[in-house]
Amino acid sequence: MDRTGLLIILSSPSGAGKSTLARRLMDWDPSLRFSVSATTRPPRPGEVEGQHYYFTTPGAFRQMVEQGQMLEYAEVFGNLYGSPRAPVEAAMRDGRDTLFDVDWQGGQQIRASALGGHVVSIFVLPPSLPELERRLRARGQDSDAVIAGRMEKSRAEISHWAEYDYVLVNDDLDQTEGQLRAILTAERLRRDRQGGLGRFVKHLMEEHA
Numbered sequence: 647m648d649r650t651g652l653l654i655i656l657s658s659p660s661g662a663g664k665s666t667l668a669r670r671l672m673d674w675d676p677s678l679r680f681s682v683s684a685t686t687r688p689p690r691p692g693e694v695e696g697q698h699y700y701f702t703t704p705g706a707f708r709q710m711v712e713q714g715q716m717l718e719y720a721e722v723f724g725n726l727y728g729s730p731r732a733p734v735e736a737a738m739r740d741g742r743d744t745l746f747d748v749d750w751q752g753g754q755q756i757r758a759s760a761l762g763g764h765v766v767s768i769f770v771l772p773p774s775l776p777e778l779e780r781r782l783r784a785r786g787q788d789s790d791a792v793i794a795g796r797m798e799k800s801r802a803e804i805s806h807w808a809e810y811d812y813v814l815v816n817d818d819l820d821q822t823e824g825q826l827r828a829i830l831t832a833e834r835l836r837r838d839r840q841g842g843l844g845r846f847v848k849h850l851m852e853e854h855a
């Protein structure tokens with residue numbers, strides 16, 4: 647069956663659980679392609695070049711933007727983040743679904759991009775703001791000042807929740823993962839319904855005509 651890869655956007659305030667959920671979703675379905683972003687933010691301990699991010703300088707980042715290599719990009723928490731375009735286009739051609747961990751600005755730009763794929767957007771909320779702060783601290787990778795900055799920006803990120811197709815409250819991790827799997831399964835069926843399924847039904851009917 648001919649199909650175009652889905653573009654799946656995952657956004658949330660920092661610390662709500664996007665990266666954890668994305669990792670679990672890809673363990674469940676290794677055919678999913680994670681869009682590895684470029685960023686000017688320094689690596690955290692344990693982050694791997696080319697796996698979590700492409701760590702780069704502001705100059706090199708701007709050059710990629712000028713050369714049209716970014717599908718979208720934005721400044722978040724004082725650093726530049728962007729999704730390289732070429733791997734997304736290749737995945738779409740191969741009918742593979744791409745998962746984006748981007749902020750609301752990236753979500754808007756991917757929806758508006760001329761890639762023409764089936765876009766599914768999911769916003770992840772924390773159960774409460776004190777729990778969000780607890781998770782940022784428990785992650786143990788950011789300084790107090792960085793955590794304070796992220797908490798301050800969380801309201802602005804959350805204010806964009808209504809732009810998303812699905813809004814999940816990530817209280818119990820297993821339950822949220824189950825909801826994500828269900829969304830992905832259903833949206834793939836919708837994509838197939840709009841895609842090559844017509845030809846399959848025609849073939850089915852002709853076989854025993």
Ligand SMILES: Nc1nc2c(ncn2[C@@H]2O[C@H](COP(=O)(O)OP(=O)(O)O)[C@@H](O)[C@H]2O)c(=O)[nH]1
Binds near residue numbers: 722727
């Ligand atoms: N627009 C855009 N946002 C991104 C991209 N990559 C990451 N982000 C967002 O940047 C924010 C900060 O990411 P990061 O520094 O990894 O912190 P974390 O979300 O707390 O793990 C998050 O909201 C990400 O979703 C990207 O390529 N484009």
Ligand SMILES: Nc1ncnc2c1ncn2[C@@H]1O[C@H](COP(=O)(O)OP(=O)(O)O)[C@@H](O)[C@H]1O
Binds near residue numbers: 658659666781
């Ligand atoms: N449902 C949950 N319940 C408790 N802790 C969680 C849950 N989801 C994620 N976490 C923890 O919260 C912290 C932040 O999660 P992370 O995936 O890094 O968030 P984000 O990518 O949105 O910034 C991590 O330490 C993660 O293990």
